[in-house]
Each structure stands twice: as structure tokens, then as C-alpha cells.
Amino acid sequence: MGYAQLVIGPAGSGKSTYCSSLYQHCETLGRSIHIVNLDPAAENFDYPVAMDIRELISLDDVMEELGLGPNGGLIYCMEHLEENLDDWLTEELDNYLDDDYLVFDCPGQIELFSHVPVLRNFVEHLKHKNFNVCAVYLLDSQFITDVTKYISGCMASLSAIVQLELPHVNILSKMDLVTNKRDVENYLDPEPQHLLSELNERMAPQFKKLNKSLIELVDEYSMVSFIPLDLRKERR
Numbered sequence: 001m002g003y004a005q006l007v008i009g010p011a012g013s014g015k016s017t018y019c020s021s022l023y024q025h026c027e028t029l030g031r032s033i034h035i036v037n038l039d040p041a042a043e044n045f046d047y048p049v050a051m052d053i054r055e056l057i058s059l060d061d062v063m064e065e066l067g068l069g070p071n072g073g074l075i076y077c078m079e080h081l082e083e084n085l086d087d088w089l090t091e092e093l094d095n096y097l098d099d100d101y102l103v104f105d106c107p108g109q110i111e112l113f114s115h116v117p118v119l120r121n122f123v124e125h126l127k128h129k130n131f132n133v134c135a136v137y138l139l140d141s142q143f144i145t146d147v148t149k150y151i152s153g154c155m156a157s158l159s160a161i162v163q164l165e166l167p168h169v170n171i172l173s174k175m176d177l178v179t180n181k182r183d184v185e186n187y188l189d190p191e192p193q194h195l196l197s198e199l200n201e202r203m204a205p206q207f208k209k210l211n212k213s214l215i216e217l218v219d220e221y222s223m224v225s226f227i228p229l230d231l232r233k234e235r236r
């Protein structure tokens with residue numbers, strides 16, 4: 001059985017930096033991992049690229065030839081990947097042995113883990129090829145410094161949990177940029193009742209019922225808790 005991480009999260013949340021830090025960390029430990037670029041728009045890499053979607057299709061070519069914009073072009077590329085799971089991906093995966101560990105650096109378009117089925121089908125394909133897959137969801141810690149941002153971060157992560165149905169780890173990136181660590185600490189293992197009163201204070205009274213449902217939802221999905229990580233520190 002092979003092992004795989006699907007590294008997902010909003011644009012600029014630190015996915016590639018995480019992959020690069022993980023690569024260096026494993027190298028230091030003498031463990032071998034292979035990082036796969038799944039972003040057809042990516043240009044520079046801080047890690048050796050083991051497999052690259054741009055060998056199959058590149059965003060620049062799609063935009064030029066089909067006259068699509070960056071978002072439409074990205075979705076086109078990912079759907080092209082989906083159509084080529086049985087040939088391109090299967091052939092690439094054949095290069096890896098049973099115990100290999102692959103880390104997929106995904107694009108940041110939120111559609112990919114909200115409603116477009118590409119990543120879900122991609123995961124199904126990996127499972128079919130005998131890979132044990134988990135999702136690593138990156139969220140910029142600066143987007144979690146008050147209750148409304150926290151709820152919105154949780155909802156985006158929850159949408160990935162529901163869409164992919166994978167073992168799921170949330171990571172707060174860019175911790176070195178948080179000036180007051182307490183702002184973030186308050187949301188690492190929050191007390192639901194405390195969150196609710198904070199949310200009610202921030203919002204108009206007509207949202208009380210919705211606020212209660214949201215907090216219950218976040219509380220029930222205990223996977224929606226975040227692990228802070230200072231990737232810059234990891235790399236020093």
C-alpha cells in the first residue's frame with residue numbers, strides 16, 4: 001500500500017511552502033517522500049518535483065488556445081486531469097513502489113474542494129490504486145483572528161471534509177506573522193458556549209438562531225480544529 005497527502009487550502013495559504021518544509025524535514029530524517037505538483041499554473045518550486053501536471057497540460061496553453069481566463073482555464077485543466085486519470089496518472093503512479101509516500105500540492109481554487117468533483121474522483125482513483133490518502137487543509141492564521149473569520153475558515157474546511165470524505169488535518173500556516181498569539185490561541189480549542197456568545201455579540205439579533213446552528217455544527221465536526229505551524233521556523 002502507498003501513502004498520500006492531498007495538500008489543499010485557499011490560494012496563498014502556504015501549500016507549496018508546507019510541501020517544501022515537509023520535504024526538507026523528511027530529508028533530514030532520512031525518509032523519502034515525493035512531492036507532486038497538481039497546479040497547472042505553478043512556476044517555481046522549492047522542492048524537487050516528482051510528478052508534474054504541467055507535463056499533461058499547462059494553464060498558459062489553455063488560456064492562449066481556448067481564450068479562457070485564469071479561473072476557467074484552471075477548471076478546464078483539472079477536468080482534463082480527471083479525464084486522464086486512467087492513462088497519465090496511472091502511468092505516473094506505476095513508477096512508485098508499494099511503500100512510497102506521495103504529497104500532492106494542489107491548486108488553491110476553492111471550487112475544487114467545494115463543489116467541482118475533480119479532486120474527489122482523483123482521490124477515488126488513488127484509493128483504487130491502493131493508496132491510503134489523507135487531506136491536509138492549510139489556512140492562513142491571519143484569517144482566524146476573530147470569531148467571524150474563524151467560522152468562515154471552519155466552513156471552508158468543512159466543505160472539503162464533506163466533499164472529500166478523507167481523514168483530515170487542519171493546519172494554521174504563517175504563525176510567524178501573528179503578532180498577538182493569544183488572538184489565535186483562543187480558537188485552537190474553543191469552548192462552544194464562549195464562541196456562541198462572541199458570535200452573537202458581533203452580529204445582529206436576527207442571526208442568533210443561525211449562529212447557534214453554526215456553532216453546533218463546528219462543535220459536532222470535531223475535526224474542525226486547527227494545528228498551528230510555523231513553517232518558516234521549521235525550515236530554519
Ligand SMILES: Nc1nc2c(ncn2[C@@H]2O[C@H](COP(=O)(O)OP(=O)(O)OP(=O)(O)O)[C@@H](O)[C@H]2O)c(=O)[nH]1
Pocket residue numbers: 009010011012013014015016017018039106107108109173174175176177229230231232
Ligand atoms: N511569513 C510566512 N510566509 C509564508 C509562510 N508560508 C507561506 N508563506 C508565504 O506566503 C506566500 C504563499 O505561499 P505558498 O506556499 O506559495 O502558498 P500556496 O498555498 O501554495 O499558493 P497557491 O499555490 O497560489 O494557492 C509565499 O510568499 C510564501 O513565502 C509562513 O509560514 N510564514
